[in-house]
Amino acid sequence: MKLLDRNGLKADVYRRMSEGQFDGPGIVSLAELADGAQPAAGKLGLAIENTANVRDVERHFDSVTLIVIHFPSFGDGRGFTLARRLRRAGFGGTLRASGPLIPDQFAFALACGFDEVELPEGQIERQPVEQWRGALTAFSAPYQQGYRRPRTILEERRRNAPEAAR
Amino acid sequence: MYRYDEFDERFVRERVAQFRDQVQRRIDGALTEEEFRPLRLQNGLYLQLHAYMLRIAVPYGVLSSRQLRALATIADRYDRGYGHFTTRQNLQFNWPKLRDAPDILELLADVQMHTIQTSGNCIRNTTADQFAGVAADEIEDPRPVAELIRQWSSLHPEFAFLPRKFKIAVNGATEDRAVLKAHDVAVRIIRHAETGETGYQILAGGGLGRTPMIGKIVVDFAPKGHLLSHLEAVMRVYNAQGRRDNKYKARIKILVHEIGLPEFKARIAAELEAEGPSFRQEEVDELARIATFFARKEYETLAPHSRPYERARAANRDFAQWADTALFAHKADGYAIVTVSLKPIGGPPGDMTSDQMRAFADLADRYSLGELRVSHAQNLVLPHVKKDDLFALWRALGEHGLSTANVGLITDIIACPGLDYCALATARSIPIAQAIAQRFADPARQHDIGPLNIKISGCINACGHHHVGHIGILGLEKSGRESYQITLGGDASWNAAIGELLGPGLTADETPAAIERLVDFYLAHRLSGETFIETVKRLGAGAFKGAFAGVSRHEAA
Numbered sequence: 141m142k143l144l145d146r147n148g149l150k151a152d153v154y155r156r157m158s159e160g161q162f163d164g165p166g167i168v169s170l171a172e173l174a175d176g177a178q179p180a181a182g183k184l185g186l187a188i189e190n191t192a193n194v195r196d197v198e199r200h201f202d203s204v205t206l207i208v209i210h211f212p213s214f215g216d217g218r219g220f221t222l223a224r225r226l227r228r229a230g231f232g233g234t235l236r237a238s239g240p241l242i243p244d245q246f247a248f249a250l251a252c253g254f255d256e257v258e259l260p261e262g263q264i265e266r267q268p269v270e271q272w273r274g275a276l277t278a279f280s281a282p283y284q285q286g287y288r289r290p291r292t293i294l295e296e297r298r299r300n301a302p303e304a305a306r
Numbered sequence: 307m308y309r310y311d312e313f314d315e316r317f318v319r320e321r322v323a324q325f326r327d328q329v330q331r332r333i334d335g336a337l338t339e340e341e342f343r344p345l346r347l348q349n350g351l352y353l354q355l356h357a358y359m360l361r362i363a364v365p366y367g368v369l370s371s372r373q374l375r376a377l378a379t380i381a382d383r384y385d386r387g388y389g390h391f392t393t394r395q396n397l398q399f400n401w402p403k404l405r406d407a408p409d410i411l412e413l414l415a416d417v418q419m420h421t422i423q424t425s426g427n428c429i430r431n432t433t434a435d436q437f438a439g440v441a442a443d444e445i446e447d448p449r450p451v452a453e454l455i456r457q458w459s460s461l462h463p464e465f466a467f468l469p470r471k472f473k474i475a476v477n478g479a480t481e482d483r484a485v486l487k488a489h490d491v492a493v494r495i496i497r498h499a500e501t502g503e504t505g506y507q508i509l510a511g512g513g514l515g516r517t518p519m520i521g522k523i524v525v526d527f528a529p530k531g532h533l534l535s536h537l538e539a540v541m542r543v544y545n546a547q548g549r550r551d552n553k554y555k556a557r558i559k560i561l562v563h564e565i566g567l568p569e570f571k572a573r574i575a576a577e578l579e580a581e582g583p584s585f586r587q588e589e590v591d592e593l594a595r596i597a598t599f600f601a602r603k604e605y606e607t608l609a610p611h612s613r614p615y616e617r618a619r620a621a622n623r624d625f626a627q628w629a630d631t632a633l634f635a636h637k638a639d640g641y642a643i644v645t646v647s648l649k650p651i652g653g654p655p656g657d658m659t660s661d662q663m664r665a666f667a668d669l670a671d672r673y674s675l676g677e678l679r680v681s682h683a684q685n686l687v688l689p690h691v692k693k694d695d696l697f698a699l700w701r702a703l704g705e706h707g708l709s710t711a712n713v714g715l716i717t718d719i720i721a722c723p724g725l726d727y728c729a730l731a732t733a734r735s736i737p738i739a740q741a742i743a744q745r746f747a748d749p750a751r752q753h754d755i756g757p758l759n760i761k762i763s764g765c766i767n768a769c770g771h772h773h774v775g776h777i778g779i780l781g782l783e784k785s786g787r788e789s790y791q792i793t794l795g796g797d798a799s800w801n802a803a804i805g806e807l808l809g810p811g812l813t814a815d816e817t818p819a820a821i822e823r824l825v826d827f828y829l830a831h832r833l834s835g836e837t838f839i840e841t842v843k844r845l846g847a848g849a850f851k852g853a854f855a856g857v858s859r860h861e862a863a
């Protein structure tokens with residue numbers, strides 16, 4: 141698995157707790173969390189399916205530092221809406237998309253509230269980091285308001301409008 | 307009409323560059339075919355039976371003469387000299403090469419056009435009333451709202467990978483000319499019953515295809531400034547909960563149907579509630595900015611009646627017959643809206659050659675302030691013609707084979723590309739349309755029959771809207787042979803209805819005769835002044851079954 145964010149590849153400090161005992165921050169599922177799973181050291185990640193209910197996740201916001209949303213395929217866009225809803229509900233930790241996303245979706249993922257993408261084995265070899273970084277600058281500004289993006293076309297238009305029209 | 311500012315322009319150029327890069331990454335293997343496919347589709351590029359097909363967005367059906375000329379150039383340079391207008395007001399080229407696609411997109415960008423999201427599981431090109439802004443029965447011009455939706459839906463970060471395609475239509479007139487109830491979501495501009503302010507009624511869950519459904523009102527009235535928040539709420543509910551396990555159950559109509567209208571409305575309400583205040587000042591401001599582009603044209607002050615027009619009518623029967631079908635009431639005195647038929651008898655419905663495009667562009671400049679429209683019925687519209695000019699226009703159209711006097715009549719047939727082009731087709735549609743048109747070619751007979759919509763689809767996907775045709779024809783394949791199912795009583799207006807199946811499927815050869823039997827039955831039973839669909843509604847489709855059965859045996863071919 142390879143992890144990358146807007147700056148490029150990064151080391152993953154978390155590990156799935158189901159993969160065995162481990163000292164660092166761990167990732168658990170909702171079921172494991174309900175069973176009282178706790179990481180050995182401080183940080184806790186929560187892995188959820190893209191069908192998860194916001195209310196079931198929300199109650200753990202204070203105890204988890206990472207939420208991992210699973211993308212079963214790149215064509216399944218439910219994760220985008222779930223990310224947007226978790227951010228809206230107030231999740232301030234790290235949000236990770238895990239699955240075979242493609243570079244052309246990277247900007248969408250970040251806009252919806254994700255911080256990082258975890259790719260399956262082999263994909264980054266085929267789609268090197270430059271392609272992911274390049275995809276972020278493909279568009280200078282988007283149309284939609286209300287997503288996590290530095291600027292939008294509406295804002296640029298407003299800035300451009302003559303004083304009187306403001 | 308709307309003109310791109312520097313930001314729209316930059317956006318479309320960046321989209322072309324992105325697609326160029328995507329094609330390159332596909333070629334060098336960075337993208338697999340499976341990964342490339344949705345990217346190609348979201349740029350309007352389909353792999354069809356014989357070649358690629360490129361679908362170009364004509365946002366809400368509005369084109370300038372300059373844009374039509376560019377389309378003619380593309381038709382000549384990259385295709386076989388013609389294009390096909392679709393039931394979603396788009397234009398398709400049937401023979402482009404994949405490697406030329408980025409260059410075609412560049413040419414389109416030069417005239418402020420694109421192919422963004424004309425295909426794929428995303429929000430498709432927004433359609434609207436083809437008479438928007440000029441119709442006498444209009445409450446408010448729907449084009450600014452349609453343009454707002456075009457921009458908002460372009461590369462929406464959350465809704466680019468939906469369960470299935472998503473079609474939005476907008477209408478602002480009392481008569482529905484945009485088939486609102488056959489759309490995933492429809493926005494209807496209405497006047498509030500008490501306050502009189504204009505706002506939006508939102509419908510959802512309509513759609514044809516395998517399981518035809520009529521759209522239902524999900525938001526009774528959203529005031530100005532509240533539209534996009536409501537649309538986002540609907541989209542979010544659908545994206546999260548629409549089915550993804552079965553492609554045939556993935557449209558929003560199935561979700562609305564399965565959970566029921568009250569539950570669907572409750573989920574929208576919950577979504578709106580969670581999102582907070584739904585009013586957005588920037589939406590009001592942006593709509594106002596866009597509306598300036600659609601401000602009322604500078605019309606000349608003319609008398610409502612035109613003497614030259616009346617004289618020409620009286621002197622020339624062919625002209626009068628054409629005018630009876632082609633004209634629609636314009637807002638401005640002395641002007642008319644002219645619908646130009648792309649259904650010459652025996653021609654493929656909706657096709658136009660590059661020569662015709664150029665000639666038509668010239669006529670639009672000369673007689674219609676350089677503007678034209680595409681209708682969902684696959685015809686073109688000249689929206690601002692002086693009545694004084696109608697006779698000259700008609701003569702000029704005739705020189706280019708564009709004066710067929712059949713708009714709204716039995717030979718004004720909607721037909722999808724079918725087995726002649728489409729990879730999904732189970733039967734041909736164009737030849738069926740041609741055969742029916744030939745059978746009813748006599749203009750006097752067509753006028754006697756009056757308004758009648760025949761709609762033909764070449765498979766269950768229903769791109770030809772056969773369910774809502776007064777007579778619908780669906781081409782299927784049965785044990786290696788084409789088999790055509792005939793439905794009766796469909797209606798694409800605000801009183802939308804799904805047609806009723808009349809009986810077993812017919813062969814291609816039997817179909818025109820069966821249609822003729824239905825028409826003869828109508829002629830024999832109509833009350834004075836009654837249209838075909840009115841007679842069908844009065845008598846019921848069942849009453850026609852006897853006439854239909856007369857030919858429903860498969861005769862030896």
Ligand code: SF4
Nearest residue numbers: 722728731764765769
């Ligand atoms: S109805 Fe079927 S055959 Fe016709 S265009 Fe649509 S998919 Fe193709």
